[in-house]
Amino acid sequence: MADVTELRCWPSCVNALDWSQDNIIALASDERIELLFPNTVSYERDNDVPQWQHVPLQVPWFSNDELPLKNPAPLPNYSIGEEISPSVPIAVSWSPPGLAKHRRCALAVLTSNLVLSIWSAEGKLHEEPSWNRRLLINNALTDYFSKSSATEISSISSKPEERLRLRSRIRAFAWAPPLSGESRTMGTQVSYGRQYLAVSNDDNQVIFMVVESPTSSLGSSSSWKADILAHASLRLEEGTSSTEPELFEDIVQQQRFIPHIAWSPWIWQGDQHRSVVVYATNEDIRARPITFKDGTMSLGDEITYQRMDVRYSGPMSWCPQPDSSDLLTLALFTSSGLAYLSVSAKDASIVDKTSHNLDGRWDQISGVVWDHDKQPSPRLHFSSLLSTVQSPTAVLQKTSGTLESGKAPNWKEKIENSTVLFSVKNDLKGHSRTKVWGLTASALGDFIAACNSLHPSDSIEYGPPADRRGTVALSTLKPYSKIRESLPIQNTTAESLLFTLKKLVENTVEDAEQMPTFAKETVDKMMQAYRSDDISDGSVGAVDINDLEGLVKELKVRAVFDENTLKDRYGILVSQACGDTSSNELSRTLISYRLATALQRLSPALAHTPFSEEILMHQNRLTSLINGLLFPNEAEDDVMEGIEGATSAQILIRGLIIHANIPDYFRQLVGTLDQIRAAIAADENIIRDAGSDTT
Template sequence: MPNPAAVELQLSPSCYSCLSWSEDGELAMAAGEYVQILTPRIATQEGKENPSLPGKTNAWHVTRIRVNLFANKEWPTIFPQKNEHFSIGPEQSLSTVVGLSWSPPGLARYRRCALAVLTSNLLLSLYEAGAKGKWKRVAIVNVALKPHFQAFVKDAGLCLRKAYIRSFAWAPPLKVSGDVEGAAYSVPGAEARWGVQVLSVTNDDNDLMCLRIQRAKGEGGVDGYSVKMLSMSSLHDAEANDGLVQSGSLLSAALRSRVRSLHTAVGPWVYRPLDQGGGDSGVCCSATANVAVLYGSKVKIFKLDVTLAGGDRKDPEWGYSSSAVSTENALLCSEQVNACQYTGPLRWIHSNGSSRMHLAVGAMAKVVTLSFPSEAYLGTDATSGGVQVREWPLAEGTGEPSDSRSWEPISGMITSFDESTQLSTLHIGSVGGISGMTEFRDAPDEGPLHPPLWKNQLDDVRERFDLDCDLGGLAIARIWGLASHRGLAAAAITLHPGDMVDYRTTSGERTSIVFSPASLHSPNKELSISGQSPIDLSPEFLQAKRETVLGYILFSYDSDTNTYPWSHRLLYAAACCTAVGSHNQELISQAKHTLEWLAATAEVDLTEEISTCSTPRRKIKARPAEQLDGKENTIYEICTICDAGIGWYSPLEAQCASGHLFVRCGLTFMAIQEPGLSKFCSLCGAEYLSEDMLDEGSDFADECRKLAAVFDTCVYCQGKFLA
């Protein structure tokens, strides 16, 4: 497989772990007051050369958003605080980016990933793409936390500290099991498809909080997200002693008061049987995860038990009601675990079907992996075996001689999972340019760290810089962050001279991002940045996908009340689309039943439409003008240009009796007759009516929103919609 080419950006990273790669393929990079977002270009349907490969030119759309500007209502003026509550970040910093991470898919608009950005003023903001590709801040997590603490914290300074966020990490989506015995053409709920989004944060007062994040039901405004506190645990350890300072001394007390939690990582969810979680009380999901926190130089691990309940216990705003309990997992925290001074970052490592969990922690001149059995992870069995600790020295070559170790901090650590080999791979990079990787299954690889595949790319970029600047082999490459996405790994590097003072103006700042396969066992083929797989656009495949929507609409008939939950116009469109384009006899029979129901309910003559169900692939003529006048017309479509009727001959397009041609919506199958009402799939380009552009309060707009909530990705290729 050819080595992908590097991307050069005119910026300097502002923090370690400066890269984050979303499931949608968007690559974000922290750059001081800005965040640079690289979105892969997608191949066109016409079969032109695919530019979304890393080795192609112009493979990215680049967007820069400024993140250090806040309105006064978002970040009120803060006056100098007392010594015990003073924090230089909120009071004096320039609010540069100190951390960023994409959420799992499904949280943002059109089920995309939201970008969480932590700035040096200790505010955690959420961003999503808006109209015309413009990114906007849609929520500040601190604003939602402040009222919670004001209810029981009377000291205003302490309340501010509790609302400041020091570190954060997204949990994997907590998914509810779908209804296996659902009705025909039923679709699992959003919690089963995308899961519940949980965010773990630590504040300036060393509290660990687990939050549930959800996009609000209402559209518009900065209040587009809701935040709910699931659990809170204190990280304070009154008896803590790091061994370097005498316990109980004034210096020890002063140092302990300044300890902060700067790194957080959430492990995988382990689902428990529902009969053990109270299945008789409406519980539909019960799971356990562990949250690792770097508290000063020690690792603390908390067990988080979350329960989701439905049925009568559903919340009108949040859907499934949620409750959680977090307690320190004593089985995973021992003197052996905290025998060394950790510096971070933290990464959980887990392979499907593995009997052990692993936690990688950065330390001075080494990486430490903690391995423990799944029973200890769940906190259920103390006799299942102790924690196994292994150290990986960071040095060029094997890393055995202690004097050759690199003492630069670890600036990037990622894990990737290869589905073909069921192996997890850990990638490590340091500011000193040291890199390594190793593979995990039930136990880590016994050998030393291997050079990652992107190390060759890094060396090529460094050698070119060395030749261009005539440095005689003294060029230095510093690694600032790592990221992975669908079999690819990326590393952000900067280049510097090694024998002189490095001074650059802003215009001379450069950062290179290099790409490579994330696994040593990657298939011998080109890997796409976007992760796009070939799209089947054959008529048979498109019709089969279309029938999932038609069946969902037509089979919603309630025999007890003899009603449908949809309007006459939408039912008529779905039935006609089935009659002229489907070969599915079950669906055609239901379409005929729907037309007969419409004829009886609306008191109209639908003989032609009903007869078409018996001889599919026929056309349905447009209705004459006299049948379209008046308020009685609740079924037929009318051309907004000439007021003529619109017939049916294709599920893809519509034409009125006067010849005006329109595209049909891929979800409601209605003609899209006005510009600016559409949304498009980012992969196949299919056109749909945008529920956000329709008139508020209209019955048709409400129906579009109901359908869009169920079919929230492209019906044909499952691609995300363009914002």
């Protein structure tokens, strides 16, 4: 089936799955990270079902340059993970879009040696050599605390070199969700903003940092880096810390690190953004309100949620969508069950609390997904490592002040069916069990992926690692008919939307004659769901030419958010989902034409080099050619006056600024220049035919 792929490995941790905005699923296994690219069945159903594409990343491998050898730590600070572990992945999470090249997502991987690394691709996503480790967050902690740790007292170690060792280890991390309020359409944002990351170390501290790449810095930086913005230490209770514990009980009860971190979505209140960061201690939950205003992030005072122990359980998960009263919803999976909280974004206080016993299950929660699309209250899907199939509850929804269990979801039914088939295939007579390693939702929230492995329950399982098998299966969170009725109105990318459109074609279009109707209907719905009202009437040239971010923003507003260009872009995307790209030439040509027109309105002062002048010359030729075809009886000035600038994500989107001080932008425009030359030289006949048809 196209909705299922088999893995030749077992996952290495719970919450082992994460689905990016770029439609890539990352899976943590013992020896590598598996990047999974889900495929769909083409409309020609006679073809074989395509297999998913798997790209392995050798995350556990570190060079001596990346991780120099360290002297063994003394017994009080000794870490098995840091010193002798095989560096298996223990947590994975994709960043929001905008950090990696071409404004894609970057992958953060925490390994058992307590090292957090950032991975991204430089070339084709489906090729393993394109992916590489770009940054080690631990190095940023070492640089930061080597300058400041001498004046700070540690509750665990009194020696400066050991304090630095503890503060450079990473136990947990969480990306900040993207800031709300920026104008955006499908696949394009006016401003991506900065990417924030929170990590915890081995000395009871939470560190807030910003991660930057050559892409996010608009070419001003040639390398990846992480800058520490602030750090906060836990307020420790008496008796929970000691630099020299003597008894085993003291060692077990000692508060040494923060095992879980979760960062809430942002809420716009007044003139600033607000969110809440929660993190777990041995005995309770701590929370800090975060405010973001005028490019500056500030931390509020720490507050405590008493009698909520998630030290050996977890996880903690925020609902991605605030409720109607701008309250944040937090699910805490504690040792005694689920605590379902409504939290104020202003001061991080608990407004409402509901609990559920989770059927008395004792095993660890392995996956959490929120389904929050157009419902009175969000539905919480969750799995546990060993008892998902046996326990009746897999979905909870808050109704009339209580948490009620919903019917078994599709993903659970698929796991139950695979368990039965495994038992029959291996003649186990029902003696089989399933381990569920994780759940993750697609970017649009319409699909859910579940990872599980199958095992015998009444005998010893043995065999080489090559015989290990796991499964990742996709399920819908709602029927395809409802997905087709209205597309989810939320941040997304072209890759995620294309996947949903292909699934709709596969499951709702029964006849080729219905394809044009489906295409027109879908484009109209996309225009309603993913259009921007941020249309600028001013000239791009009015922006200060030294304000790079301002130039990018204003040019995107004029060149991307034009209604005609949005419709052309969505039409091209839908045609790809329908498998008919023969009618895209005119749309692509007009998109290039509108973008070339918008770029010509930039100030001539930006063209300082022969390269930029050559680009403008070819764009002038392109616009003159199409103007002559589309408007043969009008003067050029009248034509230019009535044209709105626009572009697509596939043509010229990464070469928006022509600035002599940023040579990287010029190099990115080389491919664009070749396309323009080809359009003028090789495809001139196509353009003329398209123009004559239009006129």
